[in-house]
Amino acid sequence: MPGRSTMEAIFLIRQLMERYREQKKDLHIVFIDLEKAYDKIPRNVTWWAFEKHKVPTKYITFIKDIYKDAMTFVRTCDGDTTDFPINIGLHQGSELSPYLFALVMDEVIRDIQDDIPWCMLFVDDVVLVDESREEVNRKLELWRRTLESKGFRLSRTNTEYMMCDFRATRYEDGDVSLDGQVVAQKDTFRYLGSMLQKDGDIDEDARYRISAALLK
Template structure:
């Protein structure tokens, strides 16, 4: 029966009503619970719907892979954060060695996934020649999608939205990357970067919505930020000046902030990018941080090392197995 329904959706594009509904629950965060911003919302969708979404995702991913730039490493087969971390460290060492300027701008969008404009998403998929049947199925799902908030043990009124990818939907990450690809393609169309990796000019490194813009001088940096701001606003997106940070690898730079495109952007000396601490002095802070984390973890195991009842007399000894797992 489930297979019949899924095939029918692919053929006609018509979705069961319950499969297009999302119920939102709220989870408290730190701070005063009287403030709305101190709650995190989670969207719940039906399990049969997720099976259908997985089938669509398997068809959508190969289409999306054809249009993704090499700079995008987020949630792609054979890609991870390691490549970008390695690339930025190699660039950093190269520019520091030759005493050249290298500017990083870590850009952040305000409510990125919640501001994807549905109509622009549809036109973007058509522009990239994604399978028309897939577009129709996804379009019909969003046209009928409704949401409700679960509050005080009661489901409130259902409502529709015209922006934002569905929370909890398996397609959301891929749809967002397609949408972001359109924005950055438009933004970088007339932008010429001077930074290169292996002889190939590179203007940014990105993992989903985490964007690290690269520039060889301040004018190039300002132009990059302006172009991304302009293209983003054309598609209903907005960069966050508060969360966007600039880092410069240069002995002469000592600015605490820069004004670009009418916005004040903070200059930082270190930044946690993709789980790795990057600093304007090189990799030393990251190395020290990892040594400290390792030392703290091993210190917690001190009672095991000092336990005389755990005798080293066989291959099954806990101390030996622990040593092998940590060191060998």
């Protein structure tokens, strides 16, 4: 969601849930977690994305020079390790890295991203939404294949699924799976700092915000 803040993303998902609750239609939502998203991007994928975006060669060369021969070390209680090379991922703490990450993600998902709000991407927070469990599962598998073909990895333990049973009818049988592993189904999910509930209410979010305010 270029040019938007977390508030817009939260507003859109809540509006969609409210509309479907009013219409008594179910929603199926998958929250994708990318494992160490910045650390996993292969350098060749970064350069590929630059070229696909038609980034001028002089800028590609400049950024390649920044990453050339990058070294680091680990500081331990017994002292520092010897330097070792970093050949993958984006530089942590660099102001340039969020822009590079957005550019890479934009190119990787170009052919699979649905319209907002059925698919929302805010930095590395990905939400997939559909009216059926089967279809949201199909989308999840498509995203898994696409992202993992470029070096990313979807977390099998932290990717979560929420079914909004607004029809209040018999519970729909079946699971959402990720590469053959059942995705954990949750009644609530903290999305961009806001608590979402499967029933569309906001009382959990209100309690969460009050508790957070009291801790300050």
